[in-house]
Amino acid sequence: xLVVLGLAFLALPHVYANQSLLFTMMTFIAxxxxxNLLYGFTGYLPFxxxxxxxxxxxxxxLLVLHAGMPxxxxxxxxxIAAAAVAVILGPLLRLSGAYFSIANLATxxxxxxxxxxxxxxxxxxxxxxxxxxxxFAPEAAYLTMLAIMLIASAIAIFFRVSRFGLGLRAxxxxxxxxxxxxxxxxxxxxxxxxxxxxxxGLAGSAYAWSISVYYPQAVFGLQISVFAIVFxxxxxxxxxxxxxxxxxxxxxxxxxIGITVPQYFELIYGFLIVVLVxxxxxxxxxxxxRRGIRxx
Amino acid sequence: xxxxxxxxxxxxGKRFNGLAVVQDLGFSMQAGEILGLVGPNGSGKTTAINLIxxxxxxxxxxxxxQGQRIERLAAFRRVHLGINRSFQVPxxxxxxxxxxNVTVAAEFGGSKVDTKQILDDVGLAxxxxxxxxxLTVNHQKMLDLARALATSPxxxxxxxxxxxxxxxxxxxxADLLLALARRGIALIVVEHLLKFLNRITDRVIVLNxxxxxxxxxxxxxxxxxxxxxxxxxx
Numbered sequence: 409x410l411v412v413l414g415l416a417f418l419a420l421p422h423v424y425a426n427q428s429l430l431f432t433m434m435t436f437i438a439x440x441x442x443x444n445l446l447y448g449f450t451g452y453l454p455f456x457x458x459x460x461x462x463x464x465x466x467x468x469x470l471l472v473l474h475a476g477m478p479x480x481x482x483x484x485x486x487x488i489a490a491a492a493v494a495v496i497l498g499p500l501l502r503l504s505g506a507y508f509s510i511a512n513l514a515t516x517x518x519x520x521x522x523x524x525x526x527x528x529x530x531x532x533x534x535x536x537x538x539x540x541x542x543x544f545a546p547e548a549a550y551l552t553m554l555a556i557m558l559i560a561s562a563i564a565i566f567f568r569v570s571r572f573g574l575g576l577r578a579x580x581x582x583x584x585x586x587x588x589x590x591x592x593x594x595x596x597x598x599x600x601x602x603x604x605x606x607x608x609g610l611a612g613s614a615y616a617w618s619i620s621v622y623y624p625q626a627v628f629g630l631q632i633s634v635f636a637i638v639f640x641x642x643x644x645x646x647x648x649x650x651x652x653x654x655x656x657x658x659x660x661x662x663x664x665i666g667i668t669v670p671q672y673f674e675l676i677y678g679f680l681i682v683v684l685v686x687x688x689x690x691x692x693x694x695x696x697x698r699r700g701i702r703x704x
Numbered sequence: 705x706x707x708x709x710x711x712x713x714x715x716x717g718k719r720f721n722g723l724a725v726v727q728d729l730g731f732s733m734q735a736g737e738i739l740g741l742v743g744p745n746g747s748g749k750t751t752a753i754n755l756i757x758x759x760x761x762x763x764x765x766x767x768x769x770q771g772q773r774i775e776r777l778a779a780f781r782r783v784h785l786g787i788n789r790s791f792q793v794p795x796x797x798x799x800x801x802x803x804x805n806v807t808v809a810a811e812f813g814g815s816k817v818d819t820k821q822i823l824d825d826v827g828l829a830x831x832x833x834x835x836x837x838x839l840t841v842n843h844q845k846m847l848d849l850a851r852a853l854a855t856s857p858x859x860x861x862x863x864x865x866x867x868x869x870x871x872x873x874x875x876x877x878a879d880l881l882l883a884l885a886r887r888g889i890a891l892i893v894v895e896h897l898l899k900f901l902n903r904i905t906d907r908v909i910v911l912n913x914x915x916x917x918x919x920x921x922x923x924x925x926x927x928x929x930x931x932x933x934x935x936x937x938x
Contacts, residue, residue, distance in 0.1 A: 582795050590855055
C-alpha cells in the first residue's frame with residue numbers, strides 16, 4: 409500500500425501540472441494520519457493539533473535562519489521541536505474527552521500568540537512571519553513531504569498490526585482492563601503523543617520549506633486542525649487507509665469547489681459532517697467493513 | 705508477619721469524600737490458599753480488591769507482596785509482580801476476539817503462557833474467535849479470569865464470579881479455583897454464595913462498614929453473633 413501511495417505521488421506531477429496542490433494534499437494526508445495516530449489509537453482528539461504543525465514550521469525556519477542548518481536537517485529539527493512542545497504539554501494527557509481537546513486548542517493558540525508577538529520580532533518575525541527563501545527548493549520539499557506522509561502511514565500500519573498496537577486497542581477499549589493486562593498506559597500514551605506531534609512537526613517543517621515565506625497564521629491557523637480532523641474522521645480513524653482516503657477525497661473536493669465558490673464549499677462541508685456524524689461515525693470505510701471487507 | 709506470607713495488608717484504609725469505606729484492614733495469606741471475603745453490600749469487599757490490585761490508591765496502611773511494599777505501585781506494575789483480578793461487572797475488550805483478549809494480557813503481562821490451554825481451562829476454547837462483546841455475561845466473567853491467568857498471577861482476586869451461574873456452572877468454577885490453588889496461586893474470593901465459598905475456602909474474612917469484623921472458618925462465622933447481626937442488620 410505504501411508503495412502504491414508513494415509511486416502515485418511520484419508520478420502525479422508528471423501528469424498533473426499543479427504540484428502545489430499535490431504537495432498540500434500530501435501535507436493534509438500526513439496531518440490526518442498523524443492525528444489518526446493519536447485519536448484513532450488512543451482516543452485523544454487534539455483540536456490544537458495545528459500547534460505542532462506551527463512549532464515544526466517555526467522550529468525548522470529558525471534553525472535555517474539562526475543556526476544556518478541545511479534545510480533537510482532543519483526539517484528533522486522541526487519534528488524534534490514539535491516533539492519537545494509535546495513533552496511540555498504532556499500533562500494534558502491527564503485530561504480526557506472534551507477537556508483534553510479544549511486545553512490542547514488553548515495551548516496551540518498560546519503558541520501562536522507567542523510566536524506572533526511583536527516583541528519577539530527579532531527572533532520569530534512576530535506578526536510578519538519568517539522568510540527562508542534562500543533555501544527554497546520545491547522539488548526537495550515535495551519529496552520530503554512524500555517521505556513524511558509515507559512514514560506517518562507506516563507508523564499507522566505498525567499501530568494496526570503490532571503488539572504495541574494491540575495494547576493501544578486494549579487501552580482505548582477499557583483503561584482499567586488494559587492495566588490489568590499489564591499495559592503501562594501512561595508510557596504508551598506518551599509515546600503516541602510524541603510520535604503524533606513529531607509527524608505534525610515534520611509536516612509543518614516541510615510545508616514551511618515549500619512555501620518559504622509565511623505569516624504565523626499560515627501555519628497556526630485553526631482551519632488546519634479542522635481539516636486534519638474532518639479528513640481523518642471522514643475516511644475512518646483507527647485505520648491506515650481511512651485518513652488517506654479522507655484527506656485525498658475532501659481536499660480534492662475543497663479544490664474543486666471551495667476556492668471558486670466558497671459559500672457552497674462551507675455548505676457541502678457542513679452537510680458532510682452532519683451525514684458523517686449521523687450515519688457513518690466510523691468513516692466512509694466502515695461501509696466496507698459492514699460488508700465484511702477488512703480495511704487496513 | 706510470617707516470612708512465608710505471599711500477601712500482607714496492614715492498617716489499610718480508603719476514604720471517598722470523607723467517608724471511610726475501608727478502615728484499618730489487615731490480614732495475610734499464603735501461596736495456594738483460598739480466602740473468602742464476605743460481608744453485606746457496601747461493606748468494602750470490592751474496594752479492598754481495588755486497593756490490592758491498584759485500581760484505587762490506598763489512603764493509609766501498607767500492602768506487601770512477598771515482603772515488597774506495593775501500595776504505591778501502579779496497577780500494571782502489580783500485575784507484573786503477580787497480582788491480577790476479575791471484575792464483578794466483567795470488563796472484557798469487547799471489540800476484540802476472545803483469543804485477542806487473552807493474548808494481549810499474555811503479551812504485556814510479562815509471562816510466557818499457553819493461551820490455548822487457558823481458554824480450555826475456563827471453557828472458552830470454542831469461542832476463541834468470537835468478539836468478546838458477543839459472549840454472555842457469565843462467559844465474559846470467565847474471560848476476565850482467563851485474561852488474569854494469562855499474566856501468571858501469584859495472587860488472583862476473584863470478585864463475585866458465582867453470581868448468575870447455575871449449580872453446574874458453579875461446580876465447574878469451584879473446581880477451577882481449587883485447581884488454581886493447587887498450582888500455588890493464592891485466591892481472594894469475594895462472594896455472596898456461602899455454599900460455594902464453603903466448598904472452596906478454609907478461611908473467610910468478614911467485613912462490615914469497611915472494618916474487619918471476623919476472621920476464621922465459614923462455619924465459625926455463621927455462628928458468630930456480630931457477623932449474624934451485620935448480615936441481618938441487627
